[in-house]
Amino acid sequence: xxxxxxxxxxKPVAQNRKARHDYxxxxxxxxxxxxxxTEVKSxxxxxxxxxxxxxxxxxxxxxxxxxxxxxxxxxxxxNHTARRTRKLLLNRREISRIERDxxxxxxxxxxxxxxxxxxxxxxxxxxATGKREYDKRQTLATRESKREAERALxxxxxxx
Numbered sequence: 001x002x003x004x005x006x007x008x009x010x011k012p013v014a015q016n017r018k019a020r021h022d023y024x025x026x027x028x029x030x031x032x033x034x035x036x037x038t039e040v041k042s043x044x045x046x047x048x049x050x051x052x053x054x055x056x057x058x059x060x061x062x063x064x065x066x067x068x069x070x071x072x073x074x075x076x077x078x079n080h081t082a083r084r085t086r087k088l089l090l091n092r093r094e095i096s097r098i099e100r101d102x103x104x105x106x107x108x109x110x111x112x113x114x115x116x117x118x119x120x121x122x123x124x125x126x127x128a129t130g131k132r133e134y135d136k137r138q139t140l141a142t143r144e145s146k147r148e149a150e151r152a153l154x155x156x157x158x159x160x
Contacts, residue, residue, distance in 0.1 A: 013043050013121075014114040016050040021136060023110060023128035029098070032089035033064065033114075033121050038072035039086075043121055045072075048114050055088060055109035055125050057099050062088040064111060064123060088123060101127050 019025070035043070042048070053067035064086045090098070101107055112124045131139070 008118060011116040012113060013046055013116065014048040014050050016053070016110065016112050018051065019110050019112050019126070019128070021131075021139070023108070023126075023130055024135075025112070026107065026127045026129070027097075027101070028112065028124055028126045029090060029094055030117075031062065031123050031125055033123050034087040034089065035069075035121055039069050040121060042069050042072040043114070043116070050111045050114060053111050055111060057095065057102060057109070060092075060095060060099075062090055062095060062098065062109070062125075064088050064125075067111065067114070088125065098127065105129070 047070050049068040051068070053064060055062055055064050057063075066083050067086065068083055098109065102109065107127050107129050109125055110128050112126050114121070114123050116122070
């Protein structure tokens with residue numbers, strides 16, 4: 001009997017686009033995620049949302065909360081709950097570093113993306129601090145001015 005070919009590379013499932021807009025990102029970590037069979041199948045269909053999701057550290061374990069993985073379309077009574085709390089897998093050193101950073105300052109732990117890496121479901125989580133309203137406006141203004149400069153440069157290079 002032949003082995004099935006192993007999945008290689010990264011396959012994105014969900015992005016938290018608002019995260020980079022609403023937070024200053026400090027450190028990022030890649031964590032494994034404990035899932036049931038129907039959750040994996042639902043993710044393979046590319047269905048998940050990290051919009052209101054966040055992570056917490058309880059008793060030395062990291063948990064992903066309120067991430068939405070919809071019920072598997074062909075699932076039966078064994079189907080999972082869409083917004084259940086899921087355990088994240090990190091090594092002890094990373095967890096203690098995260099715990100220390102969360103205790104010291106006004107930081108939160110937010111998921112940035114959910115993806116498959118070589119066939120395993122992974123979550124990229126980040127230590128972040130919330131942006132103030134003026135920070136968000138400043139980020140938008142900076143991005144807009146950079147875009148304008150690139151347009152002007154491109155137009156000059158084209159000889160317009």
